[in-house]
Amino acid sequence: MAVLIDRKTRLLVQGITGREGTFHAKQAAAYGTTVVGGVTPGKGGTTHEGWPVFNTVADCVKATGADASVIFVPPPGAADAILEAADAGVPLVVCITEGIPVLDMMRVFAAIRGGATRVIGPNCPGLITAGQAKAGIIPGHICKEGRVGIVSKSGTLTYEAIHQLTRLGLGQTTCIGIGGDPLIGTSFIDALTLFAGDAATEAVVMIGEIGGNAEQDAAAWIQKNFKKPVVGFIAGQTAPPGRRMGHAGAIISGSSGTAEEKLSAFERAGIEIMRRPADVVALLEKRLGALSKS
Amino acid sequence: MRATILAREVLMKIHEYQAKAILARYGVPVPQGEVVFDPESAAVAAKNLGGGTVVVKAQIHAGGRGKGGGVKVVKNPDEARDAARKMIGMNLVTYQTGPAGQNVQRVLVEQGLQIARELYLGLVLDRTTERPVLMVSPDGGVEIEKVAEEHPDRIFKAFIHPAIGLSAYQTRQLAFALGLEGAQIGQAGRLMTALFEAFKATDASLIEINPLIVTRDGSLLALDAKMNFDDNALYRHPDIKELRDLAEEDPLEIEASKFSLNYIKLDGTVGCMVNGAGLAMATMDIIKLAGGEPANFLDVGGGANAEQIKNAFRILMADKAVRAVLINIFGGILRCDVLAEGVIAAVKELGVPVPIVIRMEGTNVEKGKQMLRDSGLNFTTADDMNEAAQKVVALGK
Numbered sequence: 001m002a003v004l005i006d007r008k009t010r011l012l013v014q015g016i017t018g019r020e021g022t023f024h025a026k027q028a029a030a031y032g033t034t035v036v037g038g039v040t041p042g043k044g045g046t047t048h049e050g051w052p053v054f055n056t057v058a059d060c061v062k063a064t065g066a067d068a069s070v071i072f073v074p075p076p077g078a079a080d081a082i083l084e085a086a087d088a089g090v091p092l093v094v095c096i097t098e099g100i101p102v103l104d105m106m107r108v109f110a111a112i113r114g115g116a117t118r119v120i121g122p123n124c125p126g127l128i129t130a131g132q133a134k135a136g137i138i139p140g141h142i143c144k145e146g147r148v149g150i151v152s153k154s155g156t157l158t159y160e161a162i163h164q165l166t167r168l169g170l171g172q173t174t175c176i177g178i179g180g181d182p183l184i185g186t187s188f189i190d191a192l193t194l195f196a197g198d199a200a201t202e203a204v205v206m207i208g209e210i211g212g213n214a215e216q217d218a219a220a221w222i223q224k225n226f227k228k229p230v231v232g233f234i235a236g237q238t239a240p241p242g243r244r245m246g247h248a249g250a251i252i253s254g255s256s257g258t259a260e261e262k263l264s265a266f267e268r269a270g271i272e273i274m275r276r277p278a279d280v281v282a283l284l285e286k287r288l289g290a291l292s293k294s
Numbered sequence: 295m296r297a298t299i300l301a302r303e304v305l306m307k308i309h310e311y312q313a314k315a316i317l318a319r320y321g322v323p324v325p326q327g328e329v330v331f332d333p334e335s336a337a338v339a340a341k342n343l344g345g346g347t348v349v350v351k352a353q354i355h356a357g358g359r360g361k362g363g364g365v366k367v368v369k370n371p372d373e374a375r376d377a378a379r380k381m382i383g384m385n386l387v388t389y390q391t392g393p394a395g396q397n398v399q400r401v402l403v404e405q406g407l408q409i410a411r412e413l414y415l416g417l418v419l420d421r422t423t424e425r426p427v428l429m430v431s432p433d434g435g436v437e438i439e440k441v442a443e444e445h446p447d448r449i450f451k452a453f454i455h456p457a458i459g460l461s462a463y464q465t466r467q468l469a470f471a472l473g474l475e476g477a478q479i480g481q482a483g484r485l486m487t488a489l490f491e492a493f494k495a496t497d498a499s500l501i502e503i504n505p506l507i508v509t510r511d512g513s514l515l516a517l518d519a520k521m522n523f524d525d526n527a528l529y530r531h532p533d534i535k536e537l538r539d540l541a542e543e544d545p546l547e548i549e550a551s552k553f554s555l556n557y558i559k560l561d562g563t564v565g566c567m568v569n570g571a572g573l574a575m576a577t578m579d580i581i582k583l584a585g586g587e588p589a590n591f592l593d594v595g596g597g598a599n600a601e602q603i604k605n606a607f608r609i610l611m612a613d614k615a616v617r618a619v620l621i622n623i624f625g626g627i628l629r630c631d632v633l634a635e636g637v638i639a640a641v642k643e644l645g646v647p648v649p650i651v652i653r654m655e656g657t658n659v660e661k662g663k664q665m666l667r668d669s670g671l672n673f674t675t676a677d678d679m680n681e682a683a684q685k686v687v688a689l690g691k
Contacts, residue, residue, distance in 0.1 A: 020597075023627075075526060101497055101527035102419060109424050110456035125626070137596070139626045139657055154572020155596065156624040160679070163624070163655060180571065182421050209572055212421055236575035238582040239591075276580055278680055 001200040002129035002174045003149070003191075004092060004118075005033075005068060009133050012066035012090075013038040014057065014073055014081045017048050020096075021072035024137055025051065028070070031140035033133040036064035057081075057088040068092040070126060070135040078122060079104035086117040094135040095122035095185070105183045119185025125155040125177035138162070138175060146171015148284060149198070151191035152207035153180040153214075157235055160277045161205050168281040173201040180209060188218035192226055203229040203284055206271070210236035211257040219265035229287035231280055232271040234262045305499050305522040308537045309353040311402045313521040316496060316534075321488035322503075324516045327404030329353065336378030339403035340371035347406030350377040354396040355542045357520070358388035364398065367406060374403055399541055407515065412505035413472050414438055414449075415486070415516075417493050426454045426493060428486060430468045434505035460490040474508070481514050496534060497527030546609050553605040555594055562587025564690050565616035565648075567606055569594050569623050577622045580679050586687035589616045597627045603636025604643070611646055618690030619646070620682055623654045630654045630662030638669045649674060649689035653682035 005011075011028060015021040016038020026049065029035045037052040037060050044055030054060035057069065069090045073081040078097035085093045100122050112119070120127060126136010131145035142159060144166040152158040158177050165172055176191045178184055188206060195201045204226075208215035215234065222230055237259040266273050272283040308316075314324040328339040340348045352364035359365050364386045366377040378401050385395035412435035420427040431449045433441045442449055450471040452464040465483035474482050485506075493501055500522040507517045528535045540548055550557030556571065560578075564586045568574035571593045578588040590613060594606050610619060623633050633654060641650070653676040654662055666673050674689065676682035 076529065099526045101530075102499065102524050103494065103497055103527065106419065106424055106426075106456050113424075137627055142656060152572075154570060154576075156568075156570030156626065157572035157576055159624045159626055159656060160573060160576075182419065183424055207572070209575065214421075217422075233576075235572045235579065237579045238588070239575055239578065275583065276680055277576060278678055 001198050002132060003194040003198050003201070004120075004174060004176065005127055005129050005133050005135055007032065007034070007132045009068050009092075009135075010034050010036045010064065010066045011068045011070060011133070011135055012036055012057070012060050012064065013051075014069055014071045014085065016040060016051060016053060016072075017043055018072055022049060024070070024072065024096075025049065027140065028134050031128075031134050032131075033135070036060075036066050057084045057090065061088045061090060066090065068135055069094065071095040071097055073097055075099040075101070079108050082108050082119060082122075083111060086112045086115060086119075089116065091116055092118050092120070092135075093185075094120040094124075094126045096124065096126055096136055097121075098123040100181070102182050105181065109183060109185070118190075120176065121179040121181075121185060123181045124179030124184070125158060127174060127176045129174045130172045136177065138177065142166055143175070144171040147173065147200070147202040147288070149173045149191075149195040149201040149204045150175040150207070151188055151195070151204065152177055153209045154207055154235060157207055157233070157277065161207060161233075161280055164278060164280050165205070165284075170281060170284060173198060182212070188214055189221045192218065192222065195228070196226055201228065203231070203288055205280055205284070206230055206232045208232065208234050208262060210234065210239055210259050210262070213257060215262040216265040219262075219269035219271060222271060223269035229284065230269075230271045231274055231283045231287070232266045233274045233277065233280070234259045234266075237263075306525050306528060306534070306538060307355045307522050307542070308534070309355065309400070309539065310351065310519055311353055311400075312537050313501075313519040314516065316521065317489070317492055317501075317516060317519055320492040320495070322485055322492065322516055323514060324519070325404045325407060327402050329400050329402050330378065331382070331400050333375045333379040333382065336401060336403050337371040337375035340368070340374035343403065343405050345371055348374050349404045349406055350374055350381065351402040351404065352381045352384075352386050352398040353400045353402055354386055354391070354398055355539070356386075356388050356390035356396055358390050359386060362386050362388040364388070378403070397541065407507065407517070408510035409507045409517075410510045410512075411508040412517075413508070414441070415489065415503040415506045417489055417498070417501040419499065420453065423453050425456060426490065428452045428454060428460065428464070428468065428490065430472055432472050434507075438502075438504060454490060460487055478508070478512065478514060485514055496521070496531060497524045498522065499524045546612055549612075550592075550606075550609050553602055555592065555602065555606050555609065557606075557609055558591040559613060560588050560590050561615075562589045563615050563617040564686055565589045565592075565610045565613065565619040567592050567594060567610060567619065567621045569596060569598065569628050573622065573624060577620065577679065577683075580683040581620065581687065584680075584683035584687040586683070586690060589613055594628070598632075598636075600632055600636035600639060603633055604640040607637065607640035607646070608644060611644060611648075616648060618648050618686045619650045620686040621650065621652045621654070622679060622682060623656070625654060625656030625658060625662070627657075629658040630656060631658045631665060634662040634665040638665065638671060641671050649686070651676055651682050651686040651689065653677070653679060
């Protein structure tokens with residue numbers, strides 16, 4: 001078992017003929033993902049690296065039965081690409097694109113929230129289910145099938161956690177890079193909700209960053225609703241103050257988004273805190289060990 | 295166009311007079327004024343405004359200018375000249391500039407106004423509701439953070455539906471909450487609507503009017519204005535991009551931005567080069583845990599090539615405070631051999647005079663390590679982040 005993506009997933013790639021799209025379509029296929037085709041407007045009817053290319057997402061879904069899309073479309077067209085995938089009824093849309101104007105994303109979410117499409121990202125590394133399938137740019141070779149789910153705002157820091165879990169034998173179920181943009185499709189709480197329902201996921205590693213209050217919200221939710229052990233990390237504990245978003249943003253959320261605030265929220269929720277990424281395995285083993293003894 | 299570490303929010307700032315010019319185009323009433331670059335022009339500007347009382351305001355991006363001596367009310371053109379002479383060229387220190395201050399190069403000369411009340415108006419995007427939120431407070435003219443802390447009940451908000459926009463009833467609610475009355479209600483409504491139009495049309499990430507004043511004769515005016523913009527949207531706003539003031543930015547940060555490198559100069563001695571913003575922040579954290587101080591934040595991005603790595607190195611080493619360098623790369627798309635190639639080329643060409651600790655992991659790591667060994671250059675390698683941080687801190691002592 002795993003969440004969101006597995007070997008049955010039929011993945012389409014929006015922007016498949018671009019450099020990034022091509023590279024990562026091949027990487028995903030090499031990892032075992034069923035890549036069914038791609039979309040590049042104007043190149044419909046051609047094939048690219050053996051995959052059929054379509055003009056529209058709707059055409060691609062109709063012809064291939066795709067049930068997930070990964071987007072490698074440049075920022076000016078990326079929000080539109082998400083809307084197109086949602087309109088075609090694709091249930092899972094993973095947007096890797098970095099640099100989408102935030103007001104574009106505001107309009108996208110205003111249009112699709114409450115609908116049938118789940119968006120991961122944007123500006124994220126995507127997701128991978130170890131040993132099964134991936135949509136995005138997380139390197140497959142560092143993963144190993146195992147027991148721990150990962151949800152993270154950061155890209156390379158996720159790889160770091162994956163690597164530690166693989167190296168010391170715990171392995172992963174699904175790793176979800178939710179992205180670090182101000183507006184994202186899938187929150188920590190959304191991902192944790194999925195992990196709660198996944199029998200294979202015994203524990204979760206949650207990697208956050210300074211800024212905003214998503215981590216605090218997730219901590220409060222965990223305290224009330226989540227029974228599995230959680231190990232948490234906050235990047236930016238030593239980032240200097242002053243270089244930050246407008247204070248007005250902090251006033252709305254009622255929080256300043258500092259590392260201290262997030263870490264104390266973790267503490268209150270009983271989340272094990274890693275000070276260094278390398279601490280992750282020891283902390284997980286402690287919590288999982290305690291679990292198996294009880 | 296500085297990247298911010300916190301919240302990864304990337305934004306562009308402009309000056310007060312530029313913000314006022316933009317807002318005025320959308321119908322927000324602002325005082326009459328003129329920006330000048332020398333004292334003589336300040337006198338002329340004051341004369342053009344009628345020769346009476348004017349306000350001379352230093353134009354720097356940081357807030358808190360008043361307390362630092364950057365805002366002066368003067369009675370006539372001669373005094374305006376004197377005030378401008380004192381301000382232009384001075385290093386203005388405010389709570390937002392840091393101790394080094396910011397050099398003042400231009401001043402805004404503005405009509406003097408009779409102020410009856412000072413209010414606050416702010417517009418930002420709220421992450422939780424995914425909507426723009428218009429915030430107002432009757433307690434303008436002071437730091438809004440302070441109001442939020444001490445009198446949160448004196449801040450009023452309207453969340454704006456992305457499709458519907460700001461509704462008239464919302465502007466009325468806020469206007470009444472501000473204690474406005476009569477014709478001012480309609481005036482405030484038009485002002486708020488104009489503000490939101492400007493926000494949408496320019497891809498602003500923040501607009502703050504503090505204070506919004508009520509003059510003695512009852513009209514509303516934006517006495518101060520601050521606008522930040524979403525860097526990601528600048529591609530569709532060439533006119534705003536042009537307002538970038540390089541004098542407000544760190545020269546190394548400007549240089550880094552030319553190569554799409556996300557660099558922020560800090561005060562420590564351990565230079566660091568990392569791929570990914572989160573890992574870069576975590577690397578700074580771990581340097582500090584090991585007893586060192588990071589000299590910078592540098593994210594070379596996910597898909598850097600050898601040339602970018604070389605430029606990153608050059609920028610890193612231009613900071614003379616750097617006594618040792620830590621390179622921490624988790625190769626995903628950025629392959630370790632490409633990183634090694636870039637680092638070796640940079641060190642050969644630039645002759646880096648400080649110890650370099652390299653920790654890399656991920657795609658093609660063995661090939662990369664072999665290249666470093668074969669280079670004949672004196673690199674220290676480390677297998678994990680902890681070890682790397684300890685080594686670089688020890689070597690930089």
